[in-house]
Amino acid sequence: MTANVEINRNAPVLELRDIRKTFGGITAIENFSLEVYPGEIVALVGDNGAGKSTLIKIISGVHPLTSGAITIEGETVAMSNATMARAHGIEVVYQDLALADQQTVYMNMFLGREPVNRFGLLDRRRMIDETEKLVKDLDVRIPSAHATIRDLSGGQRQGVAIARATHWASKLILLDEPTAALGVAETAKVEEIVQSLKQRNIGVLIISHSLDQVFKLSDRICVLRRGNQIGIRETAKTDKNEIIAMITGLQQH
Known part of the structure; x- marks a missing residue:
């Protein structure tokens, strides 16, 4: 069960509009739009190569977007490098930790x-x-x-x-597979820490391959497949079968 925290739906901390990213002739992300609110945990799910990590790198300033807009608390920003993302209160935790x-x-x-x-x-x-x-x-x-x-x-x-x-981070934390290399007990501890971020009114966007974790932590789930946004579901109003169908292509919307 997710924590019962009232989410401010009036002002998203992060808003992505029609994000598109190409590398040469390859389209990695196409027409992606999403809002993340303060104190909300949004999970980003999809198979390998779906574009999840690319999206995190666009938000954090590692990759410039090809087209579309990134808005932080109502202000459209050009996230041209990681330093700029940090200046806007965005922090990232990658799998390799960078410690x-x-x-x-x-x-x-x-x-x-x-x-x-x-x-x-x-x-x-x-x-x-x-x-x-x-x-x-x-x-x-x-x-x-x-x-x-x-x-x-x-x-x-x-x-x-x-x-x-x-x-x-004053506004948003991006987590890219934060427990991928951890055991059961250590994973549970990290999940506790992630849940505690809600109380700090920080928005969280988390990539996870574990649907158990996704359903435990998230308020909403956003599904990507081959760079396309398949849909967004409120966690409490969906189930694993629907999300798996969206990830695998058995369900189109």
Whole structure:
């Protein structure tokens, strides 16, 4: 069951309109439109090659769109690079996490955005304090903010990556298969963290191959097939059979 959180339907945090993306002569995404609201979790599902990761990379500024429009809180934006996406309050957690294995948890939390004190030196105390508060708030079970990433389990690393995204995201978090490489217990912990993002009024767009996870976490499900948007369903008003039929092409709309 999804958490019973009232979603503000008046103002989407993210609006995609008629998104199209081509690579040379190949069309990866065609006529894709979607809204994500604050405190809403939308799942993006489809077979390999459906265009899910491409869409995440368009929203996060990795790939420029060929045509269409991206709107953040009512403002149309040109998401030309990842830095611009971050400036608009969007953070991404990819499968490979993009964590620095040799660094501590607190250094990873502020990677590329390290605060300095009035002497121009790294403000380690602030980084440690903020990291410890955040991992406690999200219940990410790590030994300490001083722990080195390489010494953590897969679930702990994923928790750190999501905690970092949560720290910096003010509007939207994009999750690309966040539990693909995790065991059952670690997956459950990460799912708890994702659900907690609803309470922070952050919009979440999640790619997942697990329909169990999709039905557990999401408010709505958007189905892609071969770059085409097949349909969007409210999670509470659909079932796995319908979603599988949409993914496989047995149902067209």
